Amino acid sequence: MMDLFAVLDGASPWWWVAAALAIGALELITFSYFMLWIALAAASVGAILWIVPDYSGTAQIATFSVLLLIYTVAGWQFIGRREQGPEASTLNNRASAMVGRQAIAAEIFRGNTGAVEIDGVRWRGRLGEPGEDVQPGAEFTVIGTEGMTLLLEKT
Secondary structure (H helix, E strand, O other): OOOOOHHHOOOOHHHHHHHHHHHHHHHHHHOOOOHHHHHHHHHHHHHHHHHOOOOOHHHHHHHHHHHHHHHHHHHHHHHHHHHOOOOHHHOOOOOHHHOOOEEEEOOOOEOOEEEEEEOOEEEEEEEOOOOOOOOOOOEEEEEEEEOOEEEEEEO
């Protein structure tokens, strides 16, 4: 039986490092986060080959494949966890970022709906219970959102 990876027998660790740098450069162009794991696996095989210079070509490819799988799974879990953090939930939802903030009535409320300001930006606001008319300058706490409407509670 012929060894398909015999060409890598006696390969220099620098071959793997050069491959890692080339793949890393592609990652910088594509920003795919997938090439990163390939480059990391190649660099790791280069480091292993530096420590164990007589590593066979088949063992190098097998190690590369296993490390690529491990790095890819671990990397995607790490990235997924970072993207699902608390800041990600309000990234494209400006109204949700206002929850807990103080708002000031910008105009007289009609029923339970009116305009409020937070940091000089006007928002549509709604009180949970209709009550007496709210006058400009009244203070509220934002307790939730419904779309781009802030749900308010008098403070």
